Amino acid sequence: MRKIVNVNFKKFLTSSFLLWVFISAIIPTCYAYEMSSVGVINLRNLYSTYDPTEVKGKINEGPPFSGSLFYKNIPYGNSSIELKVELNSVEKAKFFSGKRVDIFTLEYSPPCNSNIKKNSYGGITLSDGNRIDKKNIPVNIFIDGVQQKYSYTDISTVSTDKKEVTIQELDVKSRYYLQKHFNIYGYGDVKDFGRSSRFQSGFEEGNIIFHLNSGERISYNLFDTGHGDRESMLKKYSDNKTAYSDQLHIDIYLVKFNK
Structure with missing residues (x-):
């Protein structure tokens, strides 16, 4: 009786191991496929509709934080938002800080307060002249x-x-x-x-x-x-x-x- 139990237990362990190997192999593939599909949809949504955040003659609020500048009262649909524009260097942010700028950028929503705050990368030029x-x-x-x-x-x-x-x-x-x-x-x-x-x-x-x-x-x-x-x-x-x-x-x- 003990021998039969041991054999069945070994079969169970073998089956469990093979199932674990199969799941481990397929999950990354499914995840990669899912992320690829999401990426396709997001890229399409990003560029298929012409909907940039575009304003002229804005001055940032407060000093630059790291490489970021903050602009308030940016028209957005029927309301307004605060827009954070991120640049890849502190020097660039300091150059634009306190000056009138034109902004043309695509935005994305931060994890929190997405209804009143938006983030973006670059898209800034000086307004004057x-x-x-x-x-x-x-x-x-x-x-x-x-x-x-x-x-x-x-x-x-x-x-x-x-x-x-x-x-x-x-x-x-x-x-x-x-x-x-x-x-x-x-x-x-x-x-x-x-x-x-x-x-x-x-x-x-x-x-x-x-x-x-x-x-x-x-x-x-x-x-x-x-x-x-x-x-x-x-x-x-x-x-x-x-x-x-x-x-x-x-x-x-x-x-x-x-x-």
Whole structure:
């Protein structure tokens, strides 16, 4: 009798061990898939709707805290919020502190008080002496290496009224144009390029490159989902990179998804 019990107990231990190995193997895969799906949704929501926080002539409240500046009474829907703008250095925050600035940024909600407080990265330029007539930015779009033709009226959405403009502003406007006319993040009206990628579009590879006349190049992966959340997707703007609007052009390279 004892022998039978021992055999059954050993079988139980073996089965339990194998089950544990199976669960340990599948959980990270499921988690990675879940985070990937969340990242796709958040990236789509971030750039498919043109909804930046945009204000002009604001002065921060109080001294800069570390690399952050705080702006109160920022219009937000039918109410107003306090906006924290994070920069990647204390020196940059000190430079803008106490000065009138224009803000063009995408925000994300902090863990608490998300109804009255929002956070963002970069998107700041000085207000005084920086206003110009609307300037359209030259944009070239390539799909699988072939340059695309487009309506000049449509592409004029990538424009600015600032002499010195943040790369964030031009990136946001470019992605909105791409979503509207090429449906790169999926669930749009354009179906010409298919819907077979994980974004339910015809693409999941591509880069946007800002070529400055100084020779500097700033490049972003258009499909980088970060850690899946809005904050990680927006952190790239914390350097508050800028360019003179008459001294740059934009190249966009998309690769069709084939499976």
